[in-house]
Amino acid sequence: MNIQIAPSILSADFACLGQEARRMELAGADLLHIDVMDGHFVPNITIGAPVVYCLRKVTKLPFDVHLMISEPDRYVDAFVDAGANMVTVHAECPSADEALKQLRHRGVKCALSVKPGTPVDAVYPYLDKLDMVLVMTVEPGFGGQSFMTDMLPKIRTLRQWADQFGLPLDIQVDGGVDVNTAPLAIAAGANILVAGTAVFYSDDPKATIRKLRSGRA
Template identity: 35%
Template sequence: MKFIVSPSIISADFTNIKEEIKKVEYFQDSFLHLDIMDGNFVPNITFGPFIGEQLRNITNIPFDTHLMINHPEKFIERFAVFSDYITFHIEETTFPFRLVNTVKGLNKKCGVSLNPSTPIEHVFDLLPYVDLLLIMSVEPGFSGQKFIKETLLKIEKAYEFRKKNGLTFLISVDGGINEETIQLVLEKGVDVLVMGNFFFKNDFNFVKSVINKYRK
């Protein structure tokens, strides 16, 4: 089964960041997921563009920069410097089509994300214009939360919408992805697995065995 592994860097050991990134580089077809939190849209703060630029100096892995911030339109250009994908939350913009055009105008791929309580139908009009749909399967802001099973129906609806309309956007899921939930989301048609604690907090041989099991 083909899918992209997208480990979330905020769960990594930043005192040993080069070795942590080598774990991501081990897998072909991998992204590095950068969670940008401002303490306003979500009750946590991570890092800004400076850290992203430093990470870019370490690896050529595609970066999916996930903006969990207020007024994302103010910061797109700063994050575009090192990002391959820029993903914004539908809940944080009044003009999503304008934001997509801004990202595309910078020659970056654009993603849209939605919180667990936001109906998938709220982004249907936007999906023909984006490259990635990021479905949150936990409340955004903290790693290590339990997977919200109602997310599975949302993934299924996104998959069917994509198929029916002949679209090509990637379906990504973020939150509570581990050895117990990987199969559940893959069966619904997910292309990208954002992994936090499961990837960086477990023995790496165990992580490899689980991922490779489903990549056969």
């Protein structure tokens, strides 16, 4: 299984975000995970499409944009126009279905995410229409939280479904991923790991990304 690492800019130094993006590219990251929060769907506010547009100018890394917002259907076009390569919306949002339709129409990769309290069954009706499912292994909103091991069964179930139906489904985990928890997520069936603090705060991000990708503690 091809393991990809997506550093989350939520842990970056926002005073020099462009340099931070380039630093992750040089460190060997596969994607750049961009958390968008509206202060309503989650209790935090981060960035919008204009920042994504500016970042697009300074790095070739694919942008994995995670919309933790209440009305994703109103904003997906703006993020695609800004340079997003993949956009994740939340299953808990009433307009998630419409947002996914818009993303498929635009021809970018689309994904659905579930919070820790949401059963994984919520994504089942969409499986054949998704490129990826994101399992939140912390409560979304803030970085630096601890990995919730009780989310591992969700990952296993998703991988079983993907294998059962022959779907080329990526399974991403986000929250508390470090060199100790990454092997757990990979063993359960995840192949894209979002890591914030573990990578951005590392003295050697390149070595940390390599270690995360190895799946060995």
